[in-house]
Amino acid sequence: MNHQLLPQRPEMLREPAPDARRATAIGGYLTWLERTRDLAFTGYHDLHRWSVADLEGFWSSIWDYFDVRARTPYDRVLGRRDMPGAEWFPGATLNYAEHVLRPAGAAPSGMAVLARSQTRGPLELSWGDLADQVARARAGLRALGVGRGDRVVAYLPNIPETLVAFLATASLGAIWSSCAPEFRARGVIDRFSQIEPTVLLAIAGYRYGEKDIDRRDEVAAIRTGLPTLRHTVHVPYGPGDLADTVAWVDLLTGPAEPGFDAVPFAHPLCVLFSSGTTGKPKAIIHGHGGILLEHLKNHSLSWDLGPGDRMLWFTTTAWMMWNSLVSGLLVGASIVMVDGNPLHPGLDWQWRLAEETGATLMGASPGFLMACRKEGLIPAKDHDLSRLRQIGAAGSPLPAEGFRWVQEQFGPGVLLNVGSGGTDVCTGILQGNPLRPVWAGEISGPCLGVAATAYDERGNEVTDVLGELVITQPMPSMPIGFWGDTDGSRYRDAYFDTYPGVWRHGDWVRFTAATGSCTVAGRSDATLNRGGVRLGTGEFYRIVEELPEIDDSLVVHLDDTAGGPGRLLLFVALHDGVELDDALRRRITTALRDALSPRHVPDGITAMPVIPRNRTGKKLELPVKKILLGAAPSEVVSPDTLAEPTSLAAFAALASQRSAH
Structure with a gap:
């Protein structure tokens, strides 16, 4: 096969800040490794090389550094390492929701959630409020008969009630899945019918910009199309009501003590669905432990989030970024939940939200950033974004001109962190962090613990030319499997059909040898x-x-x-x-x-x-x-x-x- 000409060395737009090792979470992790593990690394390349060469050493360090609390300890880090079928932390039992709500014990009055919506006024939840509502919802779901392994599904927007229901479901060892209410009934049924849910949470309608959207007929069709449903819970949001349902307020009635059922590391936490652009959506199962460890690592060491930070990333409940947004709580950051038309009343609405909520990390689609550039917006001048330290971009490639525009607007004090990942692993595969330079038009490189590279059609590793994006070592957040795929054949065909034992992600990538970027x-x-x-x-x-x-x-x-x-x-x-x-x-x-x-x-x-x-x-x-x-x-x-x-x-x-x- 012929290849393209070798690319020129990309233009460096931003070097790591001089105090990056001292003032960032990943710098703190490096110091901790040196003090507790006697491991010293000169820079990110050395750290990444170790993280994929010594999987047990790296992932056990993530467990210890973030003080993961298990009811029963793990026997070893990797029981099996073959792909597919890698077994992580056998013997350990824990609960994802317990770790999400752990900051509530230390600072119950601190802010956990800020909600902004075009359907109703602003809402805010302290850590104590959130923990109390989750405990009540847990008791309410249990009263409806929900237990370990049952499926709870939501036809809800990105609002605090959705977060509460998700964490309550996870606390019981039940399994969560959600679809955004802009989906029509047929698409929702195609997804939810695969997992045979017993409880549905839904809204009757919402406002999108200046338009009221009635969803009562869609909810009725969804209920008819899901014969396994035993209960439907109506979450009040916008005008209208849903007949023959359990009211949200009744689900949360009465005080309740918090509780978290300990489940095995690989116990299903949620089912995410592929986009369905090449056939029926795949029902991808993610586990408690894999999402917990991966998001602790990603949110702290790549996104530099921690207590006092605020994460704003526009997403719907049908996208893996919703799960990533929720996991901002794992590291003690507060999150901004946004519902509505992201371009209403104007293109600068998200920048105004970042100013209003004091966002320190703002996620933005490449299309949004390029539209702002084309329209001549100057967000850093027009808005007080002085708290902003990082802009994340994901969902599609960002051209080099978009990189330069962000740099021109915000200067070296804001890190542009462009990433690429997917629903399949519910995280980033390639992205930046405060220790990596930013190169125009290029993602900084593979994430920690991710053995990503490019293969040609014969399975040879290649650089400076396009190849298949592959992952050669297992990750804890790789799917447990697909729902209903009892023999694992669909799972193997999806990721391991081309290179046996190696994950083929389905993206076309070029790694630049001179910089390690891609x-x-x-x-x-x-x-x-x-x-x-x-x-x-x-x-x-x-x-x-x-x-x-x-x-x-x-x-x-x-x-x-x-x-x-x-x-x-x-x-x-x-x-x-x-x-x-x-x-x-x-x-x-x-x-x-x-x-x-x-x-x-x-x-x-x-x-x-x-x-x-x-x-x-x-x-x-x-x-x-x-x-x-x-x-x-x-x-x-x-x-x-x-x-x-x-x-x-x-x-x-x-x-x-x-x-x-």
């Missing part, structure tokens, strides 16, 4: 192949979307079954008032040829009203490719996964026209 070029199943040269879709978007006439874009390659070169097709969403004429087509092709190569020049450029993305912001190249090859949209993607439900209609119409000719 770029994710899109999903590997959507990677473009022209004449034996593989092209990452992210490279196209970086160039095309810099043009002021282009708001968004998507590129696919249609293979020629007869063995020809196929067709490279570019679709663009144009800025208001812009037409796709011959002059603009020439500008696009010239920009791609000059910045990349003649191979990147598309065979056709078509204007589309909107570029299809899923709800986490990822562009849907593979579904579009399948539609253009003749598949019906309903066969390749669930409408509920689409950020804009009608975004595939124009592609289906184009495919119909092509087939007619």
